[in-house]
Amino acid sequence: xxSSPVSKVSISQEENRIxxxxxxxxxxxxxxxxTIPPSNTTLQNRTTVQRTVExxxxxxxxxxxxxxxxxxxxxxxxxxxxxxxxxxxxxPEPLHPGEASSWKVIGLIVGALIVAxxxxxxxxxFLRRK
Numbered sequence: 145x146x147s148s149p150v151s152k153v154s155i156s157q158e159e160n161r162i163x164x165x166x167x168x169x170x171x172x173x174x175x176x177x178x179t180i181p182p183s184n185t186t187l188q189n190r191t192t193v194q195r196t197v198e199x200x201x202x203x204x205x206x207x208x209x210x211x212x213x214x215x216x217x218x219x220x221x222x223x224x225x226x227x228x229x230x231x232x233x234x235x236p237e238p239l240h241p242g243e244a245s246s247w248k249v250i251g252l253i254v255g256a257l258i259v260a261x262x263x264x265x266x267x268x269x270f271l272r273r274k
Contacts, residue, residue, distance in 0.1 A: 145170055148200055150222045155231040157209075162233060164220030165204040168196075173224050175203050180217040180232075185210060209235055 148170040155164045164175065172195075177187045191205035203222060214235065221230040 145199055147171060147224070147226050149227045150224060150229045153220060153222050153229045153231040155218075155220050155233045157233055157235070160209050160211075162207045162209055162218050162220075162235075163204070164207070164222075164231060165202070166222040166229070167200075167202040168198075169201045169203065169222070169224060170199065171224055172201050173203050173222050175205050176221050176223070177205070177207055178219045178221070179213070180219065183213050183216055185213055 148168055150166055150169055150173060153164065153166045155162065157163075164177075166173065166175075172193060175191050175193075177189055179187070187207055189205050189207040191203065194202045194204075196202060205220065207218065207220075209216075209218065217232050217234045219230050219232045221228055
């Protein structure tokens with residue numbers, strides 16, 4: 145069978161799990177994970193390789209991410225003898241306690257100021273019409 149190179153690697157995050165996959169590859173691919181910057185934490189992943197009726201391979205892997213290493217960039221590389229492709233995703237740093245509520249307060253204040261300015265504008269317009 146002729147080779148079918150890695151043409152696309154998809155990566156996404158669902159809560160504390162990052163999922164990486166690629167489809168329609170020949171010969172059988174290998175999938176590996178890494179981080180930028182390199183982390184001392186062992187990457188806990190589960191990888192499955194399935195062979196399709198067309199004798200091509202689909203590979204998928206999920207990685208559990210920890211809050212111990214915020215701000216890391218996770219890379220997933222799918223490799224065959226012929227080529228490889230890498231997809232990356234960054235895990236956002238968690239908000240500090242109180243940070244989210246501070247932004248809510250600022251949003252409420254700005255919203256109230258906009259409403260107040262609108263009311264003042266209508267009153268001034270109404271008074272000038274008289």
